Amino acid sequence: MKFSGQILKMISDHTKPIRYYLNLSEDLICMNQLFNQELSFQHIGYQCVSCGNDEPVYRMGFCKKCFFKSPYASDTILRPELSTAHLGIEERDLAVEKEIQLVPHIVYLAYTGEVKVGVTRESQIPTRWIDQGATLALPIARTRNRYEAGVIEVEIKKHITDKTQWKKMLQTQEKDIDIISIRDSIKSYLPKDYEQFYSSDEEVWKMEFPYEVPMNIEAFSLNKKSEFTGILKGIKGQYLCFEGGQVINIRGHEGYVINLSVS
Ligand SMILES: [Zn+2]
Structure with missing residues (x-):
């Protein structure tokens, strides 16, 4: 073939x-x-x-x-806290930025060789985690837009990594990680104005890779x-x-x- x-x-x-x-x-x-x-x-x-x-x-x-011109390659893809569409401020193409940023987002924990924090559009669940090679994932906050999720992530990543190390991810198939108690312990890291987005009753997602x-x-x-x-x-x-x-x-x-x- x-x-x-x-x-x-x-x-x-x-x-x-x-x-x-x-x-x-x-x-x-x-x-x-x-x-x-x-x-x-x-x-x-x-x-x-x-x-x-x-x-x-x-x-x-x-x-x-295109990397420096396309709204799909914006800095806000990797750094959600830089999002400005919620203020009506254009970076590269406001119509596209509104479509990407002004939709429900989640902040999550995922296990990819170690526990990391991340942000994704709600519609990307569980694709985002499969793409990362996460064996476990748990939403910890639900927000109205990308900016709010980004602000929460900035605070949490002072304590937990936001990076996936590809080699670590490929070297483990661990599933016995108490991700719930990690979630419980990080509630206090959320900025006061953002506690309303914290989500304490989510189920753990499990991914089984071939x-x-x-x-x-x-x-x-x-x-x-x-x-x-x-x-x-x-x-x-x-x-x-x-x-x-x-x-x-x-x-x-x-x-x-x-x-x-x-x-
Ligand atoms: Zn091109």
Whole structure:
């Protein structure tokens, strides 16, 4: 079987275990069916996720020009507390910013090798956690917009990391973490005006990945070497894992155009 197209992040179904689809120019390839088969990747070009031009990917699938221009690549994606759409203030494109920011958001705890705090649109549950490779997740606050969630996160990340370390995430499948008592202990970190958003009756979400921790883990990128062949063994987060522990971050390859053959 041969496929060709632009990589977008994998689409997932929250089944047990999670089912993943590689998204190649919107051709969806069910990856769970390809376990124990040999996959060959060949990097043949780029297609920016915004303008579609064959320009090298700068970050997040965008060419350099689009990364600094598109409202979908704004600083508020990584730093929600910088959001200004709730004040009617435009950063790059107010209509898009309103759509992204003025919807219900949650602040959550997730276990990705350690417990981290994060912010996401409510509509991204549980996709956001699957993409991160979180085995457990728990909403801790629900807000009306992105800004409010960002302010809460800023306070909590003084005590708990907001980063996922990919290697730690891939080295563990831990599920016995008392995330509820961590939630209970951080209520006091919320700013006084934001206590109304605290949520104490949420259920813990559990994600089961089609993945076993390999002996060694070594990441490869099609940026460094344009071809790779390996036997697919598992998937966690947005990482495909091959025999011998070689892993590729599919999300980190958004905008790459590849040939993929399966044998
Ligand atoms: Zn572009």
